[in-house]
Amino acid sequence: MRKFIFGTAAMLTAISLQAGVDFDKDIKPVLESRCVKCHGAKKQKGEYRLSNAKDILKAGDSEETPLVAGKPDASYIIKLISMTDDDDDVMPPKGGTLTKDQVAKFKQWVKEGAKFPAGVELKDTSKKKMK
Numbered sequence: 001m002r003k004f005i006f007g008t009a010a011m012l013t014a015i016s017l018q019a020g021v022d023f024d025k026d027i028k029p030v031l032e033s034r035c036v037k038c039h040g041a042k043k044q045k046g047e048y049r050l051s052n053a054k055d056i057l058k059a060g061d062s063e064e065t066p067l068v069a070g071k072p073d074a075s076y077i078i079k080l081i082s083m084t085d086d087d088d089d090v091m092p093p094k095g096g097t098l099t100k101d102q103v104a105k106f107k108q109w110v111k112e113g114a115k116f117p118a119g120v121e122l123k124d125t126s127k128k129k130m131k
């Protein structure tokens with residue numbers, strides 16, 4: 001019981017220290033500029049699509065669970081975006097890895113429940129943002 005109380009207190013402190021992640025501001029622009037080109041309505045590389053709330057949860061060829069709400073360590077997406085350029089499986093495979101800050105935001109987003117607004121279809125903005 002004691003452990004539980006201390007654990008919870010520590011968790012609440014950790015959360016309040018970090019500003020919450022905002023899907024529209026922190027997650028959507030990265031997905032749209034770095035991922036949707038290959039995993040959206042037009043193409044689903046690896047049989048995986050992440051451009052809407054339903055598809056982002058469905059495993060592709062790997063059969064690894066892409067997202068487990070609350071558990072970044074069990075989420076394949078987090079594993080892939082955390083890899084380095086010399087790893088063949090890193091996502092995105094082109095244009096450079098995500099920044100540390102972006103990866104941290106994704107982890108936090110998953111921790112906070114990986115909320116993705118229903119009915120929203122993300123669009124590829126890579127031509128605008130990826131050079």
Ligand code: HEC
Binds near residue numbers: 035062089
């Ligand atoms: C240039 C195209 C391209 C981009 C951009 C890209 N991917 Fe991928 N992705 C692939 C390919 C190809 C595969 C299939 C595995 C492989 O060949 O490495 C894949 C596989 C995956 C898988 C595994 C699906 C499964 O179950 O097999 C996930 C998860 C994933 N990508 C997430 C992302 C995320 C998140 C981003 C953006 C940060 C991203 N990808 C950007 C090409 C891309």
